Amino acid sequence: MxxxxxxxxxxxxxxxxxxxxxxxxxxxxxxxxxxxxxxxxxxxxxxxxxxxxxxxxxxxxxxxxxxxxxxxxxxxxxxxxxxxTQVEKPECPPVQAQKQCPTIDDSKGRADRLKGKVIVGEVENFYLAGPGLIYKARIDSGAETSSIDARNITRFERDGNNWVRFDVPVPGADKFVTLEKEISRRVRVIQASADEAERRVVVELQFFIGDHQQVAEFTLADRTNLTYEVLIGRNILRDVMLVDVGKEYATELPESIRNNNGNES
The missing domain is CATH 1.20.5 (Single alpha-helices involved in coiled-coils or other helix-helix interfaces)
Known part of the structure; x- marks a missing residue:
């Protein structure tokens, strides 16, 4: 229990x-x-x-x-x-007035020069004093004597001296101007297309290229089939002109001549 x-x-x-x-x-x-x-x-x-x-x-x-x-x-x-207040402000120097290039008086013609020699292009306007005609002249340093287009070349005697009468064409017109000049001399010229030498009459002519004027000898020849009425050779270029073959019409005739002739480019 x-x-x-x-x-x-x-x-x-x-x-x-x-x-x-x-x-x-x-x-x-x-x-x-x-x-x-x-x-x-x-x-x-x-x-x-x-x-x-x-x-x-x-x-x-x-x-x-x-x-x-x-x-x-x-x-x-x-x-x-x-x-x-302590530092002075810098002053800029006065700016000089820029010289302006002289304006070209076209009324007197223009011709650039290098060491006194006229610079011309391969083609120039040529003013023939007397009849007052402007031609296109080819500048050719390979030619000895300069030449001008002449027709109807006739020799004659005056006061005992030999003279020549010839016609020069009027540019842009179907007419001629008759000139009479005393013969300076005669030269023999051989053309590449001719077998025999050609005798040419040489006369003195007064002309302008740009503002340059000169009296020089030119042979008289029919240049109908040639492009230019006038050929400028070494007898003019020598000691007077320099040729810039990359230019044409590097000079400009006086305004009075250009205004009286309408055939200049």
């Missing part, structure tokens, strides 16, 4: 002990986890106060930063103003 009591009473003691332990544990947990409401309100108020303090500090720092920048700018400007 005693054994039965032990077995029956053991569960009762165990249940009672466990209930007591749980009761004690619950009381202990409630005492440590619960915070009084007054303390919680004070904690929240402290947090809000700290946040407000941080915002104020940030605003004050931003204001002080802007003030420092403004002060630095003011100090820098003060230094620059002081330097400006």
């Amino acid at each position: 005693g054994f039965k009591w032990y077995r029956a009473g053991l569960p009762k003691l165990t249940v009672t002990a466990l209930a007591g332990i749980l009761l004690l544990t619950g009381c202990s947990a409630d005492r440590y986890l619960m915070v009084p409401k007054t303390d919680l309100n004070e904690l929240q108020g402290s947090i809000k106060s700290q946040r407000a303090t941080l915002v104020t500090m940030e605003n004050n720092a931003a204001v002080r930063h802007e003030q420092a920048i403004a002060q630095n700018r003011s100090s820098t400007q003060t230094i620059l103003d002081a330097i400006a």
Whole structure:
């Protein structure tokens, strides 16, 4: 019987002990986890106060930063103003007036020169004084004597001297002008297309090329089948003109001559 009591009473003691332990544990947990409401309100108020303090500090720092920048700018400007009053401004040297190129007086004609020699192109306007005619002249440094187109060449004697009468064509018109000149000499000319030498009469003629005028010898020859009425050779070019083979009409006749002739290019 005693054994039965032990077995029956053991569960009762165990249940009672466990209930007591749980009761004690619950009381202990409630005492440590619960915070009084007054303390919680004070904690929240402290947090809000700290946040407000941080915002104020940030605003004050931003204001002080802007003030420092403004002060630095003011100090820098003060230094620059002081330097400006002490340093003299540089003065630029006066600008010299540019020399204007002299205007070309076309009324007197034009001819560029190099070391005193007239620069001419392969083709130039040639003014024959006397009849007042303008021809196209080919400049040929390979020809010894200059030549002009002449027709109806007739020799005659005047006052014991040998003279020649010949006709020169009027450019752009189917007519001629008759000239009479004293013969300077005669020359023998060999043409590439002829087997025998041809004797030609040489006369002196006054002419203009650009503003250059000269009296020189010309042979009289029929140049009907040639492109140019006048050929300028070495007897004129020598010591007087330089040929620029890359140009044509490098010179210009005087305005008075051009106005009286309508056949110039």
